[in-house]
Amino acid sequence: MSVLEIKSLTHTYTDGSPFINDAVSDVSFSVEKGEIIGIIGHTGSGKSTLVQHLNGLLKPTNGEILFEGENIWQKPKEIRKIRSKVGLVFQYPEYQLFEETVFADIAFGPKNMGLSGDELTRQVEEICRLIGIKEEYYSKSPFDLSGGEKRRVAIAGVMAMKPEVIIFDEPTAGLDPKGREEITEIIKAYRKSTGATVIIISHSMEDMAEIADKILVMNKGKLEMFDKTDKVFGEGSRLKEIGLNVPTVTKVFQKLNEMGIDVEKDVFTVSKAVEILTELKGRDNNA
Amino acid sequence: MLKDITIGQYYEGKSLLHRADPRMKIIWLIALIVLIFLAQNMYALSFAAISVIISLIISRVPLKMYLKNMKTILPILLFTAIINLFYGEGEVLFSIWKISITDGGVYRSVFMALRILLFILISSVLTYTTTPNDLTDAIESLLSPLKFIGLKTAVHTLAMMMTITLRFIPTLIEEAEKIMNAQKARGADLESGGLTKRVKALIPILVPLLISAVRRSYELAAAMECRCYNGGEGKTRMKKMRLSLIDLFLSLACIIIGAGIITLNILF
Numbered sequence: 329m330s331v332l333e334i335k336s337l338t339h340t341y342t343d344g345s346p347f348i349n350d351a352v353s354d355v356s357f358s359v360e361k362g363e364i365i366g367i368i369g370h371t372g373s374g375k376s377t378l379v380q381h382l383n384g385l386l387k388p389t390n391g392e393i394l395f396e397g398e399n400i401w402q403k404p405k406e407i408r409k410i411r412s413k414v415g416l417v418f419q420y421p422e423y424q425l426f427e428e429t430v431f432a433d434i435a436f437g438p439k440n441m442g443l444s445g446d447e448l449t450r451q452v453e454e455i456c457r458l459i460g461i462k463e464e465y466y467s468k469s470p471f472d473l474s475g476g477e478k479r480r481v482a483i484a485g486v487m488a489m490k491p492e493v494i495i496f497d498e499p500t501a502g503l504d505p506k507g508r509e510e511i512t513e514i515i516k517a518y519r520k521s522t523g524a525t526v527i528i529i530s531h532s533m534e535d536m537a538e539i540a541d542k543i544l545v546m547n548k549g550k551l552e553m554f555d556k557t558d559k560v561f562g563e564g565s566r567l568k569e570i571g572l573n574v575p576t577v578t579k580v581f582q583k584l585n586e587m588g589i590d591v592e593k594d595v596f597t598v599s600k601a602v603e604i605l606t607e608l609k610g611r612d613n614n615a
Numbered sequence: 616m617l618k619d620i621t622i623g624q625y626y627e628g629k630s631l632l633h634r635a636d637p638r639m640k641i642i643w644l645i646a647l648i649v650l651i652f653l654a655q656n657m658y659a660l661s662f663a664a665i666s667v668i669i670s671l672i673i674s675r676v677p678l679k680m681y682l683k684n685m686k687t688i689l690p691i692l693l694f695t696a697i698i699n700l701f702y703g704e705g706e707v708l709f710s711i712w713k714i715s716i717t718d719g720g721v722y723r724s725v726f727m728a729l730r731i732l733l734f735i736l737i738s739s740v741l742t743y744t745t746t747p748n749d750l751t752d753a754i755e756s757l758l759s760p761l762k763f764i765g766l767k768t769a770v771h772t773l774a775m776m777m778t779i780t781l782r783f784i785p786t787l788i789e790e791a792e793k794i795m796n797a798q799k800a801r802g803a804d805l806e807s808g809g810l811t812k813r814v815k816a817l818i819p820i821l822v823p824l825l826i827s828a829v830r831r832s833y834e835l836a837a838a839m840e841c842r843c844y845n846g847g848e849g850k851t852r853m854k855k856m857r858l859s860l861i862d863l864f865l866s867l868a869c870i871i872i873g874a875g876i877i878t879l880n881i882l883f
Contacts, residue, residue: 385796408802416800424797426822436819440802471826485801 329397330358331493331525332382332414337391339377351377354391355551357544359493364519364526366536366557369546370571375529376419378546379495382527383414395493412441415491419498421482422475430473430481431466437489455488458521459514476507480514487518494518495527500535508532512539533575537561537596545572562594577601624684624742630675631861632744637753639862643869644741650876651733657722659879660729666872667733667740676743684739685732692728699724751777756856771847779835787828794823 339352352374359365369375380386381393384400384407392399400410418424427433435452443451456466461484465473470481479499486494496515500508512535519526530536536543536557543560545553547570553560560567564574564582574582574596581595581604591608595601632640647666654660671681685692703719710716745753755774762770798819799805805816 380796383800385799408804411800412802418793418797418800421797423827424794424801424819424823426819436798436803437801440804489802 330394331361331396332359333394333397334358334381335392335394337378337381337393338389339374339381339386340389350549352381353549355546355549356391357551357554359525359527361492361525362519362523364528364539364541366540366543367527367529367546368531368533368536368543368572369552370548373546374549375546376497379416379497379527379529382493382495383416384410385416408440412437412489413492415486415489415494417483417486417494417496417499419501420479421486422478424485425470425478425482428469429467430461430470433470433481434461434484434488437485441489451490452488455484455490458517459484459487476503476510479503479507479511483511483514490522491524492522493525493527495529497529498531499528500530500532508535515539533561533573533578533596537575537578545570558594558596561596564593624680624739625746626676626680626743628675628744630673630744631865632670632674632740634859634861635744635865636856636858636862637745637749638756638856639858639866640741640745641750641753641757643865644737646869646873647737648734650873651730651737653880654730654876655880656883657726658883659876660726660733662875662879663872664729664733666868666875667737670740671736674740674744676740680743681736681739684735688731688735692731695731696724696728699727747781748778751781752852752854752856768846771850775847783828783831786831787824790827791820791824794820794827 334355334357337352337355338350340350355374355378367375367379377386381388384393387401392401394400395410395413400407425433427436431452434455435448438448438451455461456463459480461480465477465481470478473481483496483499494515499511499515503511515526515528516539518524528536528540540557542555543553543557544551545560545567552570553563553566561574561578564578567574573579577598577600578594578596581591581601582593584591585593591604595604647663651660651663654663671678700716700720700723701714703717703721703723705717705719705722707715707717708721742750751774754777755770758770758773761767795805803816803819805813805820808816
């Protein structure tokens with residue numbers, strides 16, 4: 329059974345403005361347990377609106393969201409339970425820190441779920457250990473940390489609820505290359521230890537190629553493509569048409585292909601590229 | 616829900632009053648409020664009421680908008696009317712226990728309520744026909760004589776503070792919404808519980824909001840300095856406020872209303 333199933337989801341913003349515009353219109357897809365899904369799309373293509381439906385922050389105008397086969401809006405009073413099962417890390421999550429200590433801030437989510445005492449401490453410590461927040465940081469003020477450290481703490485705050493599905497809205501925005509790599513590592517570590525399903529919104533095609541099993545492409549509120557990563561990046565021209573792009577490596581290989589060199593078109597990671605090029609070189613040497 | 620907050624009350628339009636100089640509008644408002652106060656009897660007050668109604672009509676703002684304003688001040692209006700009902704002398708209309716209501720009391724009650732109603736209506740005319748930015752500019756211009764008594768920078772600073780405040784209200788609303796969503800995603804419960812619980816639930820929203828407001832103010836200050844902001848010294852305006860024929864005409868109207876109210880005061 330799919331962990332998440334989205335059935336013809338439509339969301340219309342009408343309040344306050346005379347313009348009726350569908351931020352998300354008639355989107356259907358399903359996510360299997362343990363998958364890593366990347367969502368790409370133009371600014372304003374409805375990516376953020378889409379993911380805010382998955383944990384019940386927004387209510388669909390039309391259509392429904394099924395979590396493990398059950399409509400999440402069946403009991404509107406219990407929508408908070410869904411939020412601990414489907415975690416959502418917003419853009420720039422460090423701006424939501426508020427507690428006096430790092431530990432207390434990370435504990436906010438699990439506390440809201442009703443955990444307390446030893447159980448709470450254990451769960452928070454477990455997450456800190458998993459993603460590398462050292463014990464000496466526990467009693468520090470989150471506002472004294474560096475930008476990258478703050479974001480790590482903020483992400484830990486969502487992970488501490490142990491969600492089965494965790495969604496990241498541009499988790500690496502505004503970080504330096506080292507910071508980006510660290511965040512990617514954290515996401516991988518969480519998934520490895522919990523087997524959680526991961527959904528990531530990102531503008532970095534390279535990051536997506538590196539981590540995602542499947543890519544979902546949004547365009548003007550509609551679902552444009554949803555397929556395996558190699559299939560999606562194999563359609564460079566279609567992505568270009570809607571103002572997106574493919575990873576640089578893929579561009580190089582597509583060009584090589586156009587030039588008449590016999591290489592695959594859907595190469596999207598550097599490691600795969602190295603593999604193919606070494607093989608090609610070996611062939612040339614032998615000839 | 617936060618999106619429902621309106622800033623100022625400007626109602627887009629092109630009426631005579633929309634086009635009038637905002638400085639003059641403030642002066643007329645003050646003059647009319649004083650005149651409504653000066654009205655001593657029902658005749659004078661009715662005359663003021665007619666003038667107010669005429670200005671509502673020429674503002675071309677739908678009556679619905681004015682009624683919406685009335686709804687919020689209805690409790691104050693009723694309170695004033697009821698309190699005044701018991702003060703007043705004259706023929707007793709009816710009495711319960713030791714409290715008696717006289718015709719003088721009824722008269723007074725209606726008079727006071729009508730007076731407040733007129734204040735609110737005439738003030739709404741100003742806020743509906745003038746953008747918040749025009750209002751601050753006008754206040755700065757009207758207060759500019761203060762520079763002769765050594766408050767030169769104070770006037771500009773005050774006006775700039777008002778402008779920045781107005782400018783940042785929508786930004787902060789948006790920010791607050793984002794933070795609320797983020798905390799809700801962490802399981803925060805903002806909708807249920809008693810008063811103490813609800814107030815406590817605001818901390819995770821207010822702390823980040825305050826921090827971000829401070830951060831923004833530093834950034835804004837730096838950006839303003841980068842663009843050579845020096846506190847209004849030698850600053851010229853893109854949109855200059857100029858008096859026009861409309862202003863002359865409306866000023867005359869104000870004088871006529873004033874003369875009318877004073878005459879009616881003396882006659883009756």
